[in-house]
Amino acid sequence: MYRKLLIIISIAISLLVGCSSSELIVPLEELGMASILAFDYIDEDTTKLSVAVPQFMPGIGQKTDIYDVNTDLVSEGLLHIERQSDKKVILNQLQVVLINEEFAQNGDVQSVIEYLYRKSEVGGKVLVAIVKGYGEEMLKSDYPDKPSINIYLNDLLQPNINTAFNPNTNLHDFIYTLTNPVYDSIIPVLEKKDSKVEIEGVALFKNKTMLEIIKPNDALIIQALQGKKELSPLILELKHKENKEKILLDLIQSKVKIKSNKDLKSPKLDIYLKIKGTLSEYKGKRRNNLNTHEKLSQLEHDINKQLEQEIQQLIEKTQRLEIDPIGLSENFRMYYKGKWNDQLTNSVVSKLQVDIRVETSIISTGILE
Template sequence: MKKLMLLIFILCFVFITGCSEGGGRAAVEELALVSSIGFDLGDDKEMRMTVGIPQPAGESPVLTEAYSVNTDMIQEGIVDISSQADKTLILNQLRTILFSEEFAKSGKVTEVVEHFYRDATLGNKVRLVIVKDKVEDVLKADYPENEHMDAYLNDLFQPKLHNSFSPFTSIHDYMFTQTNAVFHTMVPYSEKKEQSLKVTKVTLFDNKKMIETISTEDSLIIQALKGLEKLAPIAINFKDNDTDKKLFLEQIESDVRIKGNKNIESPKVSIVLKIKAVLIEYKGDRDLSKKGEYRKLETEINKHLEKEIKDILKSLQKLELDPVGFSEFFRMHYKGKWTEEMTKKVIASSEYEVKVEFKVLNTGTLK
């Protein structure tokens, strides 16, 4: 027994010694934790890769340093930037991957996302965003009220009630929709406005390429159709309505019921969207102290939202895109392999029946 214990001790000592001498871990001072990576189109087949690295307080006048290289391979670019920064880049803390609009329209986004998707050190909270201008300019710009660029970007693309119109697309969300024949991909779209970044639109992808942007208002309706229960506050501007002009809703709760007729040759989709909300402000000619006027206003809101939804669905039909997943209600009843071409066929030829049931919970300040 003593000989066995001695043998185990010797083996442990050998393994520990071997690990500490050859491939030991680098010191903390030699590591750089990457918080954001961005991609622009470079020359020929190359990419222009920019990396944001937060700096410890007091060690650098810039709280987030950014480095850029031209490369045709991501890992090669990371090694090149490591030599610039004189530190080994570590991706464990990566939170945001940015692509320029030009890059997204080139069809190269999936290739990049796949690379990071295969990296086991990354979590499922790495979010994607398309930016209007060059990513390099965005990551190297000054944001006086947000000196920590890494924290600023991370906070900007975190789910909150006031920006629930955004899909908050993670690398896992992106790969799910890219490899699923039923869904098309949505990614938030950001623009630099003066000295801050704002999510101003949402992009739509057809397969690997970004092909269109939609407004945040349209994206909010799509999120509701996808089943989001808590919606961001919204202003409604009435058109072709002499009585009602504008109102503002908060604390919006939604519930959607979607049914398909199972017939891919003559597809029909029934949508019932139930919405409850607090009416905060109202501008119009109704006397809302009278109960009957509330009912009439709810009817007008129903009509307005039904038209908005139908208009969005018409736009998606022209693009043959299905970010909501309507075709899933046909795929689940189809025997055989479902393809993206079948999704496009269903979306392009579907007849939609839309019904909105809106109810005012209570009111705020009314004018």
């Protein structure tokens, strides 16, 4: 009798669990899997949240629905989007987060990123980008030669040889630099131009606020000084009194050595950057005289001086902004006995002296105009 009672109870529990589970399951056709979130600044208390939700339509294939709502909370905004779409919006397939320039300067970027980072269904590798203009406009625009905005932006922000200067910042990267006293955040910047989107540079952050956008060459320098071994093509303009020259170095390999004097009171770094690559294009008066070792060595010398000057200018800019996107203060933290903090980083950056030496090796030449 006791055994039969146990069997009956077990069957009843199984049936109850089965019923409750089926009630919690949402059919696939009732789910809206958001792939892109865009945040546009309206005012101090209001943000426009736009959501891209891919849909498969029988007969016409995949299309993307774009929904937008004004809100002050991400969670509340997503609830309003669900009412518009009649679907439960989930973030399991989220790939890209767009933050418009004005929001990055005036809004609470940290709260948005932290909210998404804490969501268990959102992966830490979701890419983050700053948008010149409005994210809503970027999502709703037509791109005739692209399959969908979801694939387009995700592929654009992935690392490749032509965008190696792009830090490819994801949610995890932003949280890491936000909580690390020796690094300040950098995020790629997108701009819509006609029927395409381009990476226009990199945004420099201090804590949760964007301070300035730097050009791709400066972003490439950051990557080189951080130890990135393969860099994107480098475009340089060599300016002399008598003429101007323009070159493009391709297939660049780099190696950096940084030596610290370990002195927090008078901090100094010796930076030695070695790069080698192919001179793919050249425009200037020397184009017919680069077939000898002597002339090529002179060009390498001029490239060295130009890069040394640009690196110096970039470091001076970061000092004025009181930020350390390169992580130069790490070369002092590693020798410091005690807990490092933001104040120590600011002190090092403000007083830092650098001695920069660049050594360029042109291993081959391409088209010389």
